[in-house]
Amino acid sequence: MQIQLNGEPRQCDDGQTLSQLVEALGLTGRRIAIEVNEEIVPRSLHAQMRLADGDRVEIVHAIGGG
Numbered sequence: 451m452q453i454q455l456n457g458e459p460r461q462c463d464d465g466q467t468l469s470q471l472v473e474a475l476g477l478t479g480r481r482i483a484i485e486v487n488e489e490i491v492p493r494s495l496h497a498q499m500r501l502a503d504g505d506r507v508e509i510v511h512a513i514g515g516g
Contacts, residue, residue, distance in 0.1 A: 453503070
């Protein structure tokens, strides 16, 4: 299936979860926020949230500084 990830097309396995996507991107353990189809998905739901063909996913990284 194909999703839009931060505005770019990306192929994913059917039924892939957000947690699996995060792992595939090498972002496990990072401070990130994920939005699917313009809705923020809490981290507690990443393992349960399955992606569907055509989903629009935005991932942003929290960057500290001062």
